[in-house]
Amino acid sequence: MASNSKNVLMVGISIASIILASIAITISLQNISSTNNQNTLQTNNNQQHYIGEKKEFWLFDSNIPDFNETKMGMPHDVYSIPTMNVFKGDKVIIHFFNIEEPGSDDHSFTILDKPYNIDVVVHPGENKTITLDTNMTGIFTYYCTFHYPTMRGQLIVQSPPY
Numbered sequence: 824m825a826s827n828s829k830n831v832l833m834v835g836i837s838i839a840s841i842i843l844a845s846i847a848i849t850i851s852l853q854n855i856s857s858t859n860n861q862n863t864l865q866t867n868n869n870q871q872h873y874i875g876e877k878k879e880f881w882l883f884d885s886n887i888p889d890f891n892e893t894k895m896g897m898p899h900d901v902y903s904i905p906t907m908n909v910f911k912g913d914k915v916i917i918h919f920f921n922i923e924e925p926g927s928d929d930h931s932f933t934i935l936d937k938p939y940n941i942d943v944v945v946h947p948g949e950n951k952t953i954t955l956d957t958n959m960t961g962i963f964t965y966y967c968t969f970h971y972p973t974m975r976g977q978l979i980v981q982s983p984p985y
């Protein structure tokens with residue numbers, strides 16, 4: 824009788840172990856699948872919403888050839904890029920070069936339209952990098968304080984495509 828009840832006890836323990844192991848496996852599988860679901864949802868969200876891009880521009884001073892400044896009563900200077908098109912949320916990086924000969928004119932990159940307050944002056948032969956976050960749609964005028972009104976352009980910030 825003693826060995827019989829030992830056997831029953833052993834069988835009972837074995838069955839209990841198997842049940843516990845199955846429960847543990849089931850729980851861990853559920854955790855894995857719920858984690859996968861969360862990842863999938865996050866990926867879908869990222870695909871649905873425009874998160875902004877880095878937009879780089881290389882901007883130079885330039886001039887209109889054969890332009891008589893005295894006769895026209897305005898400077899011959901212009902920017903190499905008259906319009907920059909970006910989306911709201913983009914990080915705009917402008918590499919601004921003054922390519923004049925030494926001793927020649929300074930140029931500025933100036934935006935005073937809100938929310939911007941930028942006034943960067945670059946001397947002949949120098950360059951500066953201007954970084955701006957576009958968190959507002961609109962048309963923002965950039966201009967050179969030394970060569971207004973000819974030296975100006977527009978930063979056009981549009982709503983994201985999706």
Ligand SMILES: [Cu+2]
Pocket residue numbers: 884900929930931967968969970974
């Ligand atoms: Cu200028």
